[in-house]
Amino acid sequence: MRAEVVGAVRALSDPEHQKRVWIEHEYPSAGYFEDFTMNVNILDDAAVLDRPHETIGYTLASADEAEAMGRLAERIDAVLSSAGDNAADQRIITDPLWETVVDAARAALQLLTLHG
Template identity: 40%
Template sequence: MISIQFPDMRNEIVRAVKALAEPEYQWSAWVRRELPPGHYDEFTHRIHVLYDDTQVLEDPERAVGVYLRSVEEANAMRKLASAIDALFEDMGTELSDEDYLRAPGWASVVHAAREALGVLERPREGDEP
């Protein structure tokens, strides 16, 4: 079993992927700003966690053992990176969150995020229940 060097950052990655996988949350938090007082979230923040802070989407294989538990997780994150990269290639990187949510490529991002989340949250042998 591969141990993770930075479990707290892994939790941030999982939260970011979960946000990308839940359209209802995206509209509520990112567009309507329906968050508890003192809380903040937006698409850009999630992208920074996945690309800039951890670079998990830039090089998922290198993240195995650091933030990711397996090559399977790395493969799922690579698919998510492809969907996000395609969205940015088509739409640029300066749109509002609402414009991204309305973009034709957004459904691919949500789909890839849901698949990645399923892999990231899958219990492994030896994990606590």
């Protein structure tokens, strides 16, 4: 599950990837699919957005990681409030608040990759 979380956070941290894969649908292989919703669902399924501290020792390795995921959750909630819960990926990644999601994801990714 941790690998899935790291992959989702990595996707949220990379605007070039988002544009190429989520918007232009340039997938790395046949049968591949990925978008914003899929990545958020992975994080939701792992409970690292709504209950990050409860996942320490399972999916997350430290309180620092949990706090970073909590900040990412706040930023995702803010952009969804701004863009709309059912907004298309293009609308989400062009929202003025999107950069805060990318920044929070980068910070979380840095911590997540310190611990493998």
